[in-house]
Amino acid sequence: xxxxxxxxxxxxxxxxxxxVGEWWSILILRDAYLGATRFDQFQKSLGIAPNILTRRLVAxxxxxxxxxxxxxxxxxRDEYRLTDRGxxxxxxxxxLLAWGNRHLAPEGPSVxxxxxxxxxxxxxVLMDRTSLRPLxxxxxxxxxxxxxNDDTHRRHALPTTHSTIPAIHRAARPTGGTHV
Amino acid sequence: xxxxxxxxxxxxxxxxxxxVGEWWSILILRDAYLGATRFDQFQKSLGIAPNILTRRLVAxxxxxxxxxxxxxxxxxRDEYRLTDRGxxxxxxxxxLLAWGNRHLAPEGPSVxxxxxxxxxxxxxVLMDRTSLRPLxxxxxxxxxxxxxNDDTHRRHALPTTHSTIPAIHRAARPTGGTHV
Numbered sequence: 001x002x003x004x005x006x007x008x009x010x011x012x013x014x015x016x017x018x019x020v021g022e023w024w025s026i027l028i029l030r031d032a033y034l035g036a037t038r039f040d041q042f043q044k045s046l047g048i049a050p051n052i053l054t055r056r057l058v059a060x061x062x063x064x065x066x067x068x069x070x071x072x073x074x075x076x077r078d079e080y081r082l083t084d085r086g087x088x089x090x091x092x093x094x095x096l097l098a099w100g101n102r103h104l105a106p107e108g109p110s111v112x113x114x115x116x117x118x119x120x121x122x123x124x125v126l127m128d129r130t131s132l133r134p135l136x137x138x139x140x141x142x143x144x145x146x147x148x149n150d151d152t153h154r155r156h157a158l159p160t161t162h163s164t165i166p167a168i169h170r171a172a173r174p175t176g177g178t179h180v
Numbered sequence: 181x182x183x184x185x186x187x188x189x190x191x192x193x194x195x196x197x198x199x200v201g202e203w204w205s206i207l208i209l210r211d212a213y214l215g216a217t218r219f220d221q222f223q224k225s226l227g228i229a230p231n232i233l234t235r236r237l238v239a240x241x242x243x244x245x246x247x248x249x250x251x252x253x254x255x256x257r258d259e260y261r262l263t264d265r266g267x268x269x270x271x272x273x274x275x276l277l278a279w280g281n282r283h284l285a286p287e288g289p290s291v292x293x294x295x296x297x298x299x300x301x302x303x304x305v306l307m308d309r310t311s312l313r314p315l316x317x318x319x320x321x322x323x324x325x326x327x328x329n330d331d332t333h334r335r336h337a338l339p340t341t342h343s344t345i346p347a348i349h350r351a352a353r354p355t356g357g358t359h360v
Contacts, residue, residue, distance in 0.1 A: 010290045012280030013210050013273055019284065023197050030193050033317065034335055045335055064283075085283045087317070091306035093193055094315055095275040097322070100192030103244075103265045104199065109325035110190045110332050115311075116321045122308040124315050126271035129303040131295075132312060135274055137213065137267070141296045142277070145289035152290050155214055155225055 010149050019063040020089065024048060024056045026096075029065065033090055037079040038071075065089065098124040190329050199243040200269065204228060204236045206276075209245065213270055217259040218251075245269065278304040 009015050020026060024046070031045045043053055057080055060066045065086035068078045094113055101109040113122040126135045133139065144152050189195050200206060204226070211225045223233055237260055240246045245266035248258045274293055281289040293302040306315045313319065324332050 011207075011210070012277045012285055012289065012291055014207060015284045016276045016280035017203050017206055022203075026197055027191075027194060030191070031335070034322070088282065089279055090317060091315055092272070092275045092279050094322075095272045095306055096196045097192045099269055099272050100196035101325075102268065104195045105192055105327065108327040109192065110327045110329065111192050111322050111336075112325040113308075113315060113320055114323045115308075116318055119323070122315060122320055123310055124306055125309045126275055126304055127307045127309075127312075128293075128295075129305045129307075129314075131302075132307075134309075135271055135293060135302060135304050137270060138296055140293055140302055142214070142274075142291050143294045143299070145281075145292040147285065147288040147290045149290065155211070156291075 010147075010152055011155075016092075020060070020065065022056065022059075024052060025060055026093065028053075028056055028060060029086065029089060030093060032066070032080065032082050032086065033093070037081060038077070042080075060086070094124055095126060190327075190332055191335075196272075200240070200245065202236065202239075204232060205240055206273065208233075208236055208240060209266065209269060210273060212246070212260065212262050212266065213273070217261060218257070222260075240266070274304055275306060 009018060020029065027046055028042055031042055036042050036045060039053065039057070042048070042057070043050065046053070048056075057066065061068055061080070064083055066080040067083055069081055071077055071079050097111060097113065101112070113124055114120060115122060127133060128135055128140070142156065144156050189198060200209065207226055208222055211222055216222050216225060219233065219237070222228070222237070223230065226233070228236075237246065241248055241260070244263055246260040247263050249261055251257055251259050277291060277293065281292070293304055294300060295302060307313060308315055308320070322336065324336050
């Protein structure tokens with residue numbers, strides 16, 4: 001996980017990625033939501049190298065997503081239990097799942113979300129809890145919040161359509177270098 | 181982006197990560213949603229090395245998130261426009277944003293989602309479009325879908341609480357190695 005600057009990390013998306021934004025971490029969380037708590041359960045499911053798994057589990061504990069609980073003293077063995085913060089990440093994963101099913105599953109969905117009691121298929125959509133409208137652009141947009149710094153304000157001042165990019169943006173191109 | 185096996189990639193979460201599951205890609209999409217289309221806009225916002233940015237933009241075009249459009253012939257310059265697939269990823273980012281605001285912003289939110297017309301603050305929650313219930317465990321869970329293979333079925337057969345892990349899982353521990 002590489003940081004460009006602390007400035008960038010004011011963005012809640014960047015901060016979130018800094019904690020869990022890694023392929024393996026997200027698949028470890030996926031398996032945790034399915035009931036995995038132990039090293040070999042994760043390892044078996046993911047086919048991941050032990051040293052990488054160890055590193056990711058430590059990072060997820062540090063990020064406050066897991067709590068470590070010793071379940072055996074001889075030999076010493078820990079299990080990884082989801083914290084509230086870790087559990088609360090599940091809708092993010094499910095939003096990702098829904099997108100994957102829509103765009104990357106031409107053969108049909110291999111995993112779906114269902115009502116745990118009735119088995120009825122759910123249709124996941126991110127909504128505004130109050131107005132019950134789907135959270136989509138252009139009806140909704142992001143805006144600087146109360147704790148926004150200059151960087152966040154500047155980022156939200158970008159033109160919203162490519163046809164209205166002012167000349168000043170073109171002038172900002174660094175000289176030299178092969179740009180795509 | 182490393183693949184363990186195509187088996188793993190049946191999972192819609194793993195497939196999604198395989199396309200966009202990289203810190204920079206997600207921040208590039210974030211900036212695209214704010215109106216960035218050009219190399220130097222992304223570069224300025226992200227402070228990213230040009231070679232890494234080039235690689236990520238190419239990957240996002242290959243993943244079908246962006247389409248390249250030439251906007252200048254002398255010098256040759258392209259801009260990156262979001263496709264339907266790319267635009268449809270926005271709620272995933274917003275779910276991540278909401279989680280970051282809840283768990284990683286002790287000083288208050290720096291970015292919020294608002295109604296674009298009224299500026300009213302939105303309260304993002306992943307819901308079932310039909311029943312309008314929040315998609316949370318244990319009321320909802322994932323289940324193998326119509327296209328599920330053995331691996332997906334096996335993953336969903338994991339015990340759901342750590343107190344009921346059967347002995348066979350413990351026996352699956354590989355010998356040797358320092359496990360956490």
